[in-house]
Amino acid sequence: MMIIDKPGKSKQELLNSLEKLKTDFAKEISEYDVKLSPITDGYNLKGSKKIVFIEFSVDVNIQAEEGKYVINYTSKNVPQGQIDKAMVKVKEVLDKC
Structure with a gap:
């Protein structure tokens, strides 16, 4: 698990930022x-x-909480x-x- 602190940011602000990332990285998402x-x-x-x-596989959850992002992942056969x-x-x- 990884936590990325975002002090002063509401959960909704962080969710909106995640939505923006989806469009910003559309090329990479389709390419891979x-x-x-x-x-x-x-x-x-x-x-x-x-x-x-x-x-080889990776499964990642990025969740927004008040003031932080929480990232959890599992992987199979992927080098650390x-x-x-x-x-x-x-x-x-x-x-x-």
Whole structure:
């Protein structure tokens, strides 16, 4: 789990920022075949790729709460280094919201 603090931001303001991210990253979402679905108070992103007999997948929930984003994820066969790189990028983007 990762928490990104956004002091002074209401839950609704953070939800609106997440909605904007969906449009800002539409190209990347379609390019990498990521499924984006609304969930309670946020979004779920699922991505997977099968190479030969091995499936690589990541399932991420980004939820808005009062003054923070909460990110939970699970992965299958994805190297932790790749996940760490992606989480740094996600944090950078959400820090700007």
